[in-house]
C-alpha cells in the first residue's frame with residue numbers, strides 16, 4: 414500500500430498519520446500534486462461531502478496594534494497603508510455582517526486588532542453579537558479579539574458567541590522569531606480558555622513565513638492536539654511595510670500540498686482556506702476546494718479578496734455547494750457548533766491534552782520538489798517508511814525555501830466595507 418492509500422485509510426478512520434507521512438506529503442513533487450489532491454479529496458468528501466462553508470470577516474477595529482507579529486499589517490510600527498479605525502458601533506458591524514450573510518455566509522467572524530480585549534471591549538463585542546443575532550436567527554458568530562483573560566471567554570459565550578478564534582500560526586520552535594511581545598504558550602492558553610468555556614475553538618496557521626516543512630508539521634500536530642473545530646490555513650500575504658514583505662515562498666502547488674497535509678492530519682475538522690487564497694493559489698483555487706471545506710467570502714481584514722460573486726461562481730463551477738444555515742458543518746461525532754466544542758472525547762481530531770488573533774494577520778480570522786514519494790498511479794513500489802522519511806527530508810530542504818516571483822500586483826489593501834463609506838464585498 415502506498416503513502417496516499419495509507420493516508421486515505423487513516424483519514425477515513427480519523428487515525429493520526431505519522432510525522433514522516435505528513436512530511437512526505439509536503440515533499441511530493443509538482444508532478445504528483447493531482448494525486449495528492451485526489452487522495453485528500455476522498456477524506457474531505459467522506460466527512461464533509463461537497464459542502465463549502467462560507468465565513469464573513471468583519472474587522473471591528475483595524476490597525477494600531479501594540480504587538481509586533483511580523484506577518485501582520487496591523488502590527489506595531491507597520492508601514493503598510495491599511496485602513497486604521499477604532500471600534501465599529503454595533504449597528505455598523507451588524508450592517509457589514511448582513512452583507513456577508515446575504516451573500517451566503519453562515520458564520521460571521523468579528524475580529525479586533527490588539528493584544529487582547531479589556532472587559533469594556535468584551536462589553537462592546539457582546540453588544541455587537543446581540544445586534545447581529547437579533548437580526549439573523551441562525552447565524553454563527555465567532556469572536557477573534559486576541560489573548561483572553563480569565564472569565565472573558567465565559568462572558569462571550571453568555572453573550573451568544575458560538576466560537577473563538579486564536580491561531581497558533583507557526584511552530585513552538587520558531588514562534589519567537591515571528592513575535593516577541595507574546596508567546597506561543599499565551600496562544601495555547603487562550604485556545605484552551607475558549608474550549609473550557611464551551612466555545613467552539615478555531616485555531617490555525619500561517620504558511621509561507623520562511624518556515625521549514627518540519628515547522629509546518631509541528632504546528633499542525635500541535636493543532637490536532639488542541640483539537641479545534643476549525644483550522645484556518647493562511648498563506649502569508651507579504652505586505653509592503655511589514656518585516657516579511659520579501660517572503661514570497663509559496664507556489665500554488667505548495668499551497669495545495671499544505672492543505673492536503675492539514676486535511677490528512679485533521680481529517681474531520683473544518684479546514685478553512687483563509688488569507689492569501691487569491692494571492693498564492695490564484696487560478697488553482699478550485700482545486701483547493703477538494704481539500705478545504707470552508708473559505709472566507711469576499712474581503713479579508715486589511716486586504717481585498719476576489720469579488721464575492723466570483724467566490725460563489727467558483728464553488729458552483731467546481732461542483733461544490735454552499736453550506737446552508739440549516740446544515741450542520743461538523744460530522745456528528747464532533748457535536749455541533751453552538752453546542753460547545755462537541756464530543757471530542759471519542760477521538761475526533763485529537764485529545765484536548767495539551768492554537769488568531771493571530772488571524773489578525775493576513776487573512777483574517779480567522780501564508781503559506783523534490784522526491785516523488787507519493788506513489789502516483791503509475792509508480793513504483795510502495796514507499797517504505799524509511800524511504801518516505803528520507804525523501805521528505807531531502808525535498809523539504811530543497812522546497813521549503815524555494816523563492817517564487819513576488820506577486821505584489823495581487824495584494825490590494827482593503828478600501829471598502831467596514832470602516833469606510835463604501836459597500837462591503839460579499
Ligand code: SF4
Pocket residue numbers: 478479480481482485486487488489525526527528559769770771772773774
Ligand atoms: S496578529 Fe493581532 S496581535 Fe499580532 S500584530 Fe496583528 S492585530 Fe496585533
